[in-house]
Amino acid sequence: MSNPKDSNLLWLSSLRFLMRHPWHFALSILGVALGVAVVVSIDLSNSSAKKAFSLSTEAVTGKATHQIQGAAESLDEETYRQVRLDAKVRKSAPVVEGYARLQGVNRTFQVLGVDPIAEAPFRDFASQEAGIELSEFMSGENTGLVSEMVAEELSVEIGDTLSLSVGGREFSLRLIGLIEATDDRSEQALESLLVVDISTAQRLFDMQGALTRIDLILPSDSEESLKKTINSVLPDGAAIVRSESRTETVEQMTRAFEFNLQALSMLALLVGMFLIYNTMTFSVVQRRPLIGRLRALGVTRNEILATVLKEAVLIGFLGTVIGIVAGIFLAQVLVKLVTQSINDLYFVLSVQELSIDLFSLGKGAVLGMGATLIAAFWPAREASQAEVSTVLRRSSNESKITERIVPLSLLGFLVALAGICVLLIPGGGIAAGYSSLLFMIVGFSLVIPLVIVGMAKVLRPVLGKISGLIGKMAVRGVVTELSRTSVAIAALVVAVAATVGVGVMVDSFRTTVVSWLESQLQADIYVQPPSSVARKADATLEPMLVDLLRETEGVADASTVRSVDVRTNKGTDNLVAINQGQAAKQAYQLKAGSENFWQRYTSESILMVSEVYAYRNNVALGDTLTIETDAGNAPFVIQAINFDYASDIGTITMSRQVYDQFFDDDAISGLALYAAEGVEVEQLVEQLREQSAGMQEVFIRSNKGLREASIEIFDRTFTVTIVLRMLAILVAFIGVLSALMALQLERSRELAVLRANGMTPGQLWNYVVTQTGVMGVMAGLLSVPLGILMAYILVYVINLRSFGWTLQFMISTEVLLQAVGLAILAALLAGLYPSWKMSKANPADALRND
Structure with a gap:
């Protein structure tokens, strides 16, 4: 059949099918749209922040x-x-x-x-x-x-x-x-x-x-x-x-931050690909008898392939257009969160309006269409390659997936092994880490059908005791419709696993930071003027105020800190000068250090650098840094490397005594006060606030208050991550809803027969809800090992390669239980409409239409 008119008839037939299933068609478009929207919104937020910084730099630099x-x-x-x-x-x-x-x-x-x-x-x-x-x-x-x-x-x-x-x-x-x-x-x-x-x-x-x-x-x-x-x-x-060096420094600081946001946004698109695959598979399965008749009448394999791919193009195009528009609106919200994170971590930035970058929109379009076509290709190929004798039989598709369970699982193990090999590549960067993560997700997904069959064997007798025959039928239905249920479960597994992975990573990070703060904050009270950037102490205290606070009754001792940006042979770096004396020994946790470092650091030209600084600049103990000082270029030897979670670009620390020898700067960025024995800290804080009133606006906080403020900033920087995680779950929810609606349409005759044989609407409702609940339980349990694996890679590979931090790996039972509960809830909610629809359907109509 090569006549253009005949090809048009095929295309019209496809459109008619899509129009006869509007909800499924709409959900497919929505799945693509959400994935594209997340990618576009993050890209626009990042590009808007970059443009705002570039324009502000251009304004103050001028033609210099x-x-x-x-x-x-x-x-x-x-x-x-x-x-x-x-x-x-x-x-x-x-x-x-x-x-x-x-x-x-x-x-x-x-x-x-x-x-x-x-x-x-x-x-x-x-x-x-x-x-x-x-x-x-x-x-x-x-x-x-x-x-x-x-x-x-x-x-x-x-x-x-x-x-x-x-x-x-x-x-x-x-x-x-x-x-x-x-x-x-x-x-x-x-x-x-x-x-x-x-x-x-x-x-x-x-x-x-x-x-x-x-x-x-x-x-x-x-x-x-x-x-x-x-x-x-x-x-x-x-x-x-x-003049360009300022922009280059900023780009280096924010590169890992932007890349990680973009990678997380791709997760929603990946989950959307599962949805597209499920949609196109459903489309093909529903028309297998029609495709068989067309093939028998002379329609070629290529024409079938082209027809199915055209449907995918239509879904991809509509989803991409809607996704780009939605992405622009979503970016209006996300750009504020991204800007807040940049202000907290790096530099002052004001983004008053969103910049619409054509490259970002084009990138979203390419990814949306590309992901749709990739996900749709295999179902389209299956439709075109199937023999006429088998394509007319509905059971052939399920028998194929059953036959392929073991080969698919072996392929999954090989793909996961390839992911491990990617991790072992010497010098692999952040991209290699995310590539490995993708291999792991795909490999795990390929094993899911085999695991579902195994889990069904365990769950069937259990539900049989709880719900009787209906419980057994519900579990069996998951296996008999494996070609669709496995994809829906896989989409939910990946999305929920992402919440586990990111949740465990954030918990690990938070636990590590809290532990570090407890060690770092040795003083009772901390005084600091408001700074333009949360993590930087770029403002200074009035000398008169420092003297007044030091001499306040109830203050036993005080130490100071000075934070400045200096130029070194590695670039522009943050230098912190401290005069804490022996208190520093308890405050700073050393990852590595030379003997007698604390005895020498007040008198010798030696430095302590954070592990992030050491990682980013590839320096180690014994290396020399040349710092441009007021006394000229001076060499300093690195004699200690400390854990520091306050900065993801790294810091250099020296004693105030050594700092004063090289810099003509007596300013103080922060003051730490130690309360005398028997003095109530909170009362002393109030006393200090009263004395400083009218002199200079400063933050005077107790040890506990500063710790809480630090954790608040930490939580704020992960807001964008949490939003992206929820969007991925939303895409998965739509995927499960789409799959269940597809099953309802496919099984209308089967359910009609059950109704005709005496199953009541209530029993039918129970049957469908139980089956969706089983899918949720399976997805929840499977998401736990995948989520922990993702967390392990995020903590020990991607985090390390992005920033250089050493984190304590913490698996919270609460996060795991939330994941299982979330999967079950998503599946049950997605099953409500199909359950209602099935229970209300007229058995006679279903039997007549078959």
């Missing part, structure tokens, strides 16, 4: 090609005079940069302090061309500029005052002008930017006489000669870096 940076986040402003006058580099501009929180509104602004006279070649925020009165901008105390869009959002006008909080200090800023955006791109770049005069910025950030950096424009043809000239006047610790 290079920057001069100091050793510890600051640079003496005398350096600018030397560069501009002594080195005669006219295209140079001083910059003071930081973050300020707008009081009364949950919004953080990036503050850019500039010199309007030197700004013209770099940025036009404060130029006369922009309509700004330079004399007022430069001479007016505490004045600033925001974009027209920001002013409209905040309902402020020129002359109004903005109340800001910077590191716990309160400031008032008068608005003297509005920056006009030239296009949508610049409008987005300016949405979280506050421009002030450099002297105002120095007051805001307590940086009198200091700069954050000096921007440069170095022409490519004279770049090297200009660098030599500039370097000749730079003080020790100052260095010239490319």
Whole structure:
């Protein structure tokens, strides 16, 4: 049959079949749509965050090609005079940069302090061309500029005052002008930017006489000669870096975070593939007699194959389109969660609107259509390859799956073995870890039919005693319809196993962090100003406040911490200077360390690095790090590696005594206080809060309070993971519902015969619900070993390769029981509608239609 008209008839026949089963058709589309929506939403959230950071960086960097940076986040402003006058580099501009929180509104602004006279070649925020009165901008105390869009959002006008909080200090800023955006791109770049005069910025950030950096424009043809000239006047610790280095550093920090979110989002699509496979198999099985007659009338195998694949294309296309649209709406929610995680872990980021990235939409379309066609190919091939004599018999399909149980199981073991081999590949990264996980899931799924048969033999006599004949029939029905029930159970197993795997991983992580916090937090009370990033102590305490708190009655001892970003031969790293003395020995858990480290660390140029830092930078005990200090480049030897779960990019730790030898910086980022014997800690906390009132906004928390706040941040960072896990379960639920509805349609004659032989509607309801419950029990029990296997790979492979953390593997009984309960509940809920439908069906109609 090669006539185009005949092909059209085949296609119309397919459409008629789909229209006769609207619920099944709709559920199939929904399964694809959900999988695509999750992938697209995560991709859009990540790309929106990237774009927001890129635009904000572009706004503050302007046309600068290079920057001069100091050793510890600051640079003496005398350096600018030397560069501009002594080195005669006219295209140079001083910059003071930081973050300020707008009081009364949950919004953080990036503050850019500039010199309007030197700004013209770099940025036009404060130029006369922009309509700004330079004399007022430069001479007016505490004045600033925001974009027209920001002013409209905040309902402020020129002359109004903005109340800001910077590191716990309160400031008032008068608005003297509005920056006009030239296009949508610049409008987005300016949405979280506050421009002030450099002297105002120095007051805001307590940086009198200091700069954050000096921007440069170095022409490519004279770049090297200009660098030599500039370097000749730079003080020790100052260095010239490319403007792009900031973006590159951020990309390195967030790469593993983004990849893991994308990989988890693919899980929903994988579960959706099970649904598509089940849908197309049902479609083929329902029309086996028709396909047999068509084959007998001369329709070729290729035409049957093409017809079934066309159905898959239609389902995939509709599901993908709906999924992309739904993904855009879902991304509106997820982008806030992703942004919150980035703010907690890495850097300040404000994403005011979702950016629609065509690449992300295209990726979702390719994955949606690709997954649909891959899942549909095997049922389509089965339909085209079957012999006419067998395709006319319904039982042939079940006999095939029965014959293939053992070969499928052997194949499953081989696929799982391949997954183990992937793990053993030297130098395998995160992608190899997830590839191994995929092999394990597929391998386990192939073994499921054999396990179902075995479980049915155990459950049949048990349910026979509980529910009698109906219980035995329900279990037997799962096996006799194995070609469909095994796929539905497998989809539910994978989705629930994902909840087990992620749940065990989160529990393991949480238990490890709680244990680490109990060891790390040795003091009774902790004092810290609010920081722009939760995990970073980038704000400092007022010296007068530090002295006041130290001398408070009831305080027996105190220790300090200073956190700064420094440049090393490995890049830009976080350096923590501590003066805890012998208390550090109890606080820090060492993974590896040289002898007498704690006796030497206060007097020698030695370091302790976190295990994450050691993993990311491939360093070990005895290696040397070169740090750019105020005294010049200085070598430090790594003599200890500690467990640290506060940062996934790693930290370097040295004693405050050694830090003071190399850095001209007496600032304090945090204060730890020890209560005198017999003093009630909570009462002392209240006393300290009263004494600090009106000086500087600070967090004064007890040991317990800080521990709870830390765990709250930890839980917040896993919110996205929990959402993705629930979406995967939703896809699986739809898969089970779809499979059960398919079974109801397939078995209408069988059930009609049972009704005709005296089975009551109530007994029929009991029969179907029992069968769905059995499927749920099987899925729940099977999800436990697969979930534990997934958790093992997540904890010991993917986590280790992503971040370098060593975690305690904790299997919670609660998580396992929840998984089994979730599987049973999902199956029972999915069986309610088919049960009701079957019990209400007229037996005569079913027998007549067969």
